Amino acid sequence: MDERGRSLKNNNMEDDMDLKRGPWTAEEDCKLINYIATNGEGRWNSLSRCAGLQRTGKSCRLRWLNYLRPDVRRGNITLEEQLLILELHSRWGNRWSKIAQYLPGRTDNEIKNYWRTRVQKHAKQLKCDVNSQQFKDTMKYLWMPRLVERIQSASASAAALTNATTTGSAATSSCIIASNNQFMTYDYNNNSMGQQFGVMNNNDYITPENSSVALSPVSDLTDYYNAPNPNPEYHSGQVGNSYYPDQNLVGPQMLPDDYFDYSRLLDEDVPAMQEQSNLNWFENINGAASSSDSLWDIGENDEDFWFLQQQQQFNNNGNF
DNA sequence: AAACACTGCAACCGCCCCAGG
DNA sequence: TCCTGGGGCGGTTGCAGTGTT
Numbered sequence: 477m478d479e480r481g482r483s484l485k486n487n488n489m490e491d492d493m494d495l496k497r498g499p500w501t502a503e504e505d506c507k508l509i510n511y512i513a514t515n516g517e518g519r520w521n522s523l524s525r526c527a528g529l530q531r532t533g534k535s536c537r538l539r540w541l542n543y544l545r546p547d548v549r550r551g552n553i554t555l556e557e558q559l560l561i562l563e564l565h566s567r568w569g570n571r572w573s574k575i576a577q578y579l580p581g582r583t584d585n586e587i588k589n590y591w592r593t594r595v596q597k598h599a600k601q602l603k604c605d606v607n608s609q610q611f612k613d614t615m616k617y618l619w620m621p622r623l624v625e626r627i628q629s630a631s632a633s634a635a636a637l638t639n640a641t642t643t644g645s646a647a648t649s650s651c652i653i654a655s656n657n658q659f660m661t662y663d664y665n666n667n668s669m670g671q672q673f674g675v676m677n678n679n680d681y682i683t684p685e686n687s688s689v690a691l692s693p694v695s696d697l698t699d700y701y702n703a704p705n706p707n708p709e710y711h712s713g714q715v716g717n718s719y720y721p722d723q724n725l726v727g728p729q730m731l732p733d734d735y736f737d738y739s740r741l742l743d744e745d746v747p748a749m750q751e752q753s754n755l756n757w758f759e760n761i762n763g764a765a766s767s768s769d770s771l772w773d774i775g776e777n778d779e780d781f782w783f784l785q786q787q788q789q790f791n792n793n794g795n796f
Numbered sequence: 797a798a799a800c801a802c803t804g805c806a807a808c809c810g811c812c813c814c815a816g817g
Numbered sequence: 818t819c820c821t822g823g824g825g826c827g828g829t830t831g832c833a834g835t836g837t838t
Contacts, residue, residue, distance in 0.1 A: 497808075498806095499806075499807075500806090500807085534809090535807075535808075538806090538807065538808080539806090542805095542806075542807085543806075543807095585806075585807090586805080589804065589806090590804095592804095593805080597803090
């Protein structure tokens with residue numbers, strides 16, 4: 477038993493003597509995988525005993541769900557996933573498992589870790605609470621549009637590459653944007669949030685080969701784009717721009733009750749939000765972005781620098 | 797090269813809910 | 818109705834790897 481395991485608080489001393497804690501070994505992983513392959517999952521306490529594992533049922537369940545499950549996706553959180561996490565978190569807060577449902581292959585633990593390590597770090601840099609309205613607004617009107625920008629940039633690069641090698645490929649003026657359980661397209665001709673969604677061009681694939689930023693394998697994205705559209709009314713009949721967390725549940729029933737119309741919210745809510753919270757930073761930052769592009773033209777993968785800029789602006793103005 | 801600091805993430809905990817007896 | 822065990826969830830911890838001094 478590892479030292480951390482020994483140090484952990486445990487009220488049940490008998491269990492503490494019998495049960496193993498700490499990092500899993502390859503042998504244990506093998507036992508768990510083989511047992512589940514034969515007998516299926518569930519009844520984790522008895523599963524642990526029957527599989528010959530000296531682990532708690534909870535430990536087995538966690539190991540399986542967060543690590544051993546075949547469909548667990550590993551690697552960097554992509555820009556699209558970041559965007560989706562920010563959006564969903566703004567809606568649901570720390571409902572990690574619920575958020576994870578909309579990111580296939582990602583576990584609630586992974587999303588939670590991403591939030592704590594990345595998002596909270598940025599909040600700290602901005603010297604504001606991660607749950608404050610200020611930081612939420614920063615995410616909504618700065619960070620998320622910036623992610624969209626970066627996705628669009630990568631997408632444009634991909635399209636350019638495609639154009640160079642194929643015929644009939646339209647240049648993109650849109651990119652995907654996350655909204656609840658869907659990826660939508662975002663028309664970037666006007667380079668500002670709150671525009672009407674455009675039509676996702678199926679040529680707008682981003683691949684690890686042609687992208688200059690860390691992105692998911694192309695199969696992931698094509699899955700997003702090629703899934704049928706559950707809400708023709710909303711999307712005016714366009715297809716191929718929606719994403720479903722569970723391909724077995726494709727259909728209108730997948731739309732959550734609190735379906736989030738991103739474009740309408742942005743159009744209508746900004747003035748109300750500004751009035752409600754006496755926001756004036758949005759105009760400032762939006763003006764700065766459109767006049768000098770200083771906020772948007774910074775290097776990719778340099779969020780720290782970007783947030784430093786935000787921090788400096790905050791320090792100068794007392795707001796954004 | 798060593799010491800220290802930072803970061804990412806696997807793993808654990810306590811709490812809660814729910815189904816079944 | 819109450820009790821109990823299983824399972825799920827969000828929060829927390831601490832190790833290992835990496836970067837910095």
